Amino acid sequence: MATRTFGEPVQRNIDDRLLTGQGHYIDDIDLPSVAHAAFLRSPFARAKITSIDVSAARAHPGVLGVFTCDNIGHIDQDLPLLIPHPCLVGPRTQRPLARGDVYYVGQTVAMVVAVDRYTAEDAVRLIEVDYDPLPVSVELEDAAADGANLVHEDVAGNVAAHFVQNSGDAAAAFARADHVTKITVRVERSTAAPMEGRAVCARWDRITEQLMVWDSTQAPISVRGGLASLFDIDEDRVRVVAPDVGGGFGQKVLFFYPEEVLVPMAAIQLDRPVKWIEDRTENFIGSTQERTQVHTIELAATKDGEVLGLRDFFLHDTGSFIPYGIAIAQVASTSIAGPYRIPNIEVEFKAIYTPTVPVTPYRGCGRPQACFAIERAMDKLAEELGLDRFEVRRRNFIAPDQFPWKREGLLFADGLAVCYDSGEYDTALSKAAEAIGLDRLDEMKADARARGKYLGLGLGFYVEGTGLGPYEGGHVRIHPITGKIYVNTGLSTQGQGHDTVFAQIAADQLGVDPSDVIVVEGDTGAFDWGVATFASRAAVVSGNAIHKAASKAREMVIEAAANMLEAAPGDIELAEGKARISGSDRAVTLAEVATATNPLRYAFNKAAQSATQFAPASKHDGPPLADGKAPGIEVTDYYSPPYSTWAYGCHAALVEVDPALCTVDIRQYVCVHDCGNMINPMIVEGQVIGGMAQGLGGALYEKVQYDQDGNPRNAGFMDFLMPYATEMPKVDIVHMETPSPLNPLGIKGVGEAGTIAVPATIISGIEDALKPLGAGHFHEAPVFPHMIFEKLGGADQAKAS
Amino acid sequence: MKPARFEYVAAKTVAEAIDARSSFDDTVILAGGQSLIPMLNYRVAQPDAVIDINRVPGLDTISVDNGAVRVGALVRHRQLELSAEAFAAHPLLREALDNVAHIPIRNRGTICGSIAHADAAAEMPAVLVCLDGFVTAQGSGGERNVPASDLFLFHMTTTLDSDEIITSATFPALPKGSGYAFEELTRRHGDYAVAGICAVITPGPDGNCASASLSACGIAEKPVRLSAVEAALVGTNLSDDAVSAAAALVDDMVTNEDDGAGGRYRRQVARTLITRAVAKACQRAAQGRA
Known part of the structure; x- marks a missing residue:
């Protein structure tokens, strides 16, 4: 392969069109x-x-x-x-x-x-x-309480689902633990x-x-x-x-x-x-919303901080209906142990109806809540045992040689046991510590104090099951006239840049520039086998399907070109839209190959005419189209993952709090992440930063509010505080690439990655910053300024002064 | 999210606009439209007629007279913010304008529109109040000047008659030797203020506070003058303790409570902003003298 674009920051094919208003959204479809x-x-x-x-x-x-x-x-x-x-x-x-x-x-x-x-x-x-x-019971805990007003008359206790899963023996682990840490955390509702x-x-x-x-x-x-x-x-x-x-x-x-x-x-x-x-x-x-969960999580640990067991019980607010089943709660409950070995786990949840907008997955899908619960619990454990927050994590990480790490008994959203495929967790933590300047932390804190501010270190580690099955398909066809590559898959894009990364995957196999690959997706008239875009799965599942199809197309091109050029297949290389005999200038274009592999009757264009100057593309006796062969270069193939790939990452932040205004300033933010091999690091960064913006909303700004009668109180952008670009801190992204062993491209999903750890990171930073003021623990997300004010005992301060 | 039916009148003169105001029961004036258009689309406002004054000549001028700045009804926030002449004469205006929403909104929204809209958390009404400014209004009864202290009734309501149109707003000159500051807290950049403080402090030759003008937005049902704070500051040496003690007098004026900023928290914010604004104003006054 002459040029490989996999791993290169190839410019997005779609941007010129979208940024100059040439896109076609539904409202642009103007039917008579x-x-x-x-x-x-x-x-x-x-x-x-x-x-x-x-x-x-x-x-x-x-x-x-x-x-x-x-x-x-x-x-x-x-x-x-x-x-x-x-x-x-x-x-x-x-x-x-x-x-x-x-x-x-x-x-x-x-x-x-x-x-x-x-x-x-x-x-x-x-x-x-x-x-x-x-009458209604709107708040999650109220709706779950005895005697609550029912959303559905025939659903007792408003319980839509109740599920318990066990991995190992949590009871035994708690019985032999030196120490138990228990916290309750609450994450609020947001919207996409x-x-x-x-x-x-x-x-x-x-x-x-x-x-x-x-x-x-x-x-x-x-x-x-x-x-x-x-x-x-x-x-x-x-x-x-x-x-x-x-x-x-x-x-x-x-x-x-x-x-x-x-x-x-x-x-x-x-x-x-x-x-x-x-x-x-x-x-x-x-339109559906997500996030409200209240977790009570317990960690059973040795005095050295090794976590032997975990128990988590949570309530999940599913709104007034549950069309998507238990997906969110199941993802939360099976992600709860994070990157830690924790061999004994008991998770239990109840999905509760509330008379509010129905709940279905929103970027993160249960993971931000699980991450917030386990990461805040790990911080509390470190505090109670007098251990360093980094050290307590290190003592519990799954080591690189311990993969695949299976949590027998915990079934993930794909119905299969949780099984982490690969990772270098300790390295990620060290890189985060280094990038945030952990060795200068005391100096930074002193500097903030001199300015009347309080600075803290935020830390959050996440894992993310991505690339769920069941399957997707890839269809690759070389156009006989233009030689351009047509690629289809069944799922659809919402602006992520699928068309660029899928083009890169096909381009690498067929030796063309990604701009010569035309990707059409999301049209059942073009390709109609597949599932959908969710769970950070498009690159993993469709990407590998397209890779498989393009690899087969490559073999077909090489065989046909070898015949046409009367050379050995091993001597054919594909580059610049041509199949060439290595080290010579003898070549056929892909258009000619695509034409020659289709036994035409009429030479209706130049490619068809020029194709006749070569030897036949197929060496066989009998009718023009050999038995069992299809005309042209066209392949459809499918990829079905054996189980999910597990991406992960570590976020760290320097968070400064103004104790008078109770505002939070993120001075520095580091995101170390690993989504396996990266197809296009620029698009990965876009995904990570976009996800982080939504995570920032969940950390400091966004809360869908209802009054006690169930009326939405902030159903608009004036009152629902989605962070603007002006609220986003500069983010230092550190890429790691631990290939997934599960798929040919070695990739993992990244669509949701940025979102997950942000609340845990920023809010732990606020807690750390305000420790000198005795503000206590922050176990709710998001944190609003008035909550900081209350934690600082502001009520009394205000009266006293 | 489409507006209810309304008549649209594109006025060519102020007189035409006033006529139109009189010939419909319920009218609104369209200048920059940054608040009005969303209100129409939400059907919060369902006027009989929208009177567009964007084609009226002569309303888009800024004039500076002896330190005072008069802005016409069609002067956009951004136009005033970027005016070198206005900045040289009255730098407080730019400092306040920098807090008004975001640049795309400032490109279109007008100062007089913001004053007529009279949002209790908006910046420019508070600046007008702090400076003892006034608006010039024209109606069927002729032209009159309405001082800021008489203009604002409560949130989104002024004392203007239903046929009157604000044709300009006048921001009086900063006193000689004074320092100024506009300090504000918003939940996000460009949002309406949780609290905002406009301060103009004039130290005397002895360094003590000779005069003080302070106003606030976001803390009450309209932009308010902080007279008690002003009175407590005058005559003091403007030490941290003196300013803190004066700032505490804002507490009784904070009546606005909403989600995420209860009264106690908002009081602390208002006090903090007062101390910061006064400190900054004093610093500027000292620099001006140096």
Whole structure:
């Protein structure tokens, strides 16, 4: 291979287009005579609907259709429970439009379709609904308490799922421990807030009986399968395209959201294209959220700080429905032991219904909560045993030669036992200590004190199971006219740069520039086998599938070129879009190879004409196309991981607190991370930094708030404090590359990596900074200034002075 | 998130705008639109008519007269912030403007619009209050000057009549020998203030405080003058202790409580910002004299 782009910071193919406004998001799809949908949403967290009167809305000029549960036909049914699990004791999913009951503020009650969005929104306000409000228990702990108001009348105790898993013998470990550390930590709810909200546009073609749906989704193939099944149309007559998508972060992997089935239904019923673009308020009350968990974690340790056992019990807030099953809680409970050996583990959780926006995975998916719990517990253990925070971690790390490290009995979200594949944890910790300047810490603290500030060291270590199965596919084809490489996979991109890294993978095999590889994904018309983009899996699963397909295409090219050039296959090299005899100038272009491998009747272009000057691409007797062969260079292959790859990393920060204003200034932030071999370090850095920004939100800014009646209190960017670019500290990224032994490319996922350890890191830094003031422990995330004020005993200070 | 139906009037003169204000029940003036447009889209505001004054000539000028700065109704935040003449005459304005939202918002939003909007946590109304400034308003009854002390009623409400339009705001000159500062705490850069303090301190020849003007945003239902703090500062030697003691008098004026900044915390923030603003103002006064 002449040039290898794997590992190079290749510029993103997509950026010119996106940054100059050439992208095509759903709202850019401008179909003739398209109608627009708007929704009436529940103003109550829990209520009975006693009547709905849509007559005024229906009569409003410009309205084409008004829909309630009574006129949507067979789609008036519970939407699918996507991931069933035996521990789900009361699984509930919502209906497209509420029937009889509403379960959260924001739930869809009626849909208006009109000539434009203005008219549709005007008409929504003309619908009269009588509600009979019911009492609610909104806070997680309240909803889990005895006698709580029930979200679903028939689900006792609001318990959606209850699950216990054991690895080793935790009871025995606790019995023989010298010391037990126990803390309770709480992580609050946040939301992904993608730049582009959700969006759906659908067109029903009466002539071909085809349903075309553009959906800002992470799972077009699954949406296609579901729509075909729901509408009872052959799958081949439903095409779902996720065009340019402005961020997803997990929020767009759920299907179905009500709008995703109602908009296509309206397009069919009205025989007219229909579009719905989620607005920001709707994104806050109608798109899923995640994070609230309360963990009580106990560590059983020797006096030297070796952790023998771990017990963790937590409550998980699943909102009003549980369409994604126990995925988040399962990931949290199986990630709880972090990078530590801890051979005896007992984890138990209850997923609890609350009358709030439903909860499904958001970038991190249970891992930030688990990381916060174990890392804060390790700090507490170090403190109680009088050990250094770094040292207590070192004494418990899984060593490089101990991999694969299996936690028998703990089943991960892929249904397989947790098994870490590779890592150099101790090295990562040392690199973090070095990069943050641990040896100068006392000096830095003194400097801060001289300025009236308090500085602390933040530390957080995370592991992350990535690249979950079951499988993805890769389709590689060399275009006969241009010689360009066409690559398809089934999952979709939300701006991560898939098209660049997938192009690099194919380019390396076929000896072309990545810019000559055209990647099309997220279109069921182009490729329709696969799953979806989630769980940091695209590079691992689709990347390896494309690698496998491109490797086979490479073999085919070499064989054909050897025949055409009358040379031995071993003498053929692929570079610069050509197959060449090594050390000579005798070469055929990939276009010629692709043409020659297709027995043409007509020489309709130059490539076809020039291909005839070479010997035949195939040496065989009989008909032009040999038996069992396909024309051209085209390969489809699949990759199915044996189990998840485990990425990891260590974050460290110097955090300075102003004790008067109770504000936090991140003076320095170091991220050491290892996602195996990097396909493109620039894209990896983008992923890490973007993830960190969302982690920073969870550490210091973001909390979705509800009042005691279940009304959202900050459903907008004025009050929900997503950090701006101005809040992001400069981040020093240190790359490590420990290859995964599980896949041909040796890669692990990185999509969620940056997010996980940030709350644990920054908040432990705040705690460390304020130790001299006796502020105590910080076991909640996020930390807001008024919480620091309270920890500093500010109430009394204010009165006293 | 689309606005309710409204009439749109593109006024060519102030008189046309005033006429339009009188011919509809409920009107709003569109200048920079940085607060108004979101309110329309959220349907928090559902006026009968939106009167766009962006085509009215003559409202986009900044004039400096003997240290005082008068800004027309269409002067954008950024225009004033970058005006060398205004900065030379009145550097406090740039310091305050630097805290107003983010540059893209300042490029479009107007000072007079911010004053008319009268958000209790906004910076420029507090600056106007601190300096004893005034706005010039025109309505069907003619033109009048409204002093800042009479202008702000409560959060997002002024005393102006429904047919009046602010045509300019005037920020009086800083006193000779004074130092100034604008100190603010926001949760994120560019957000509305948890608390913001505008301070102008004039030390006398003996170094003691000869006069003090302080105002605050974010702490109450409108921008407020901190008269008690001012009175306590005047005559002191401006030592840390003296300033702290004076700053503590802000406590009674802090009435705003919201999520994440309860009253006790906000009081501590206001006091801290007062001490920091006064210290900075004193430092600047000393530099000016040197």
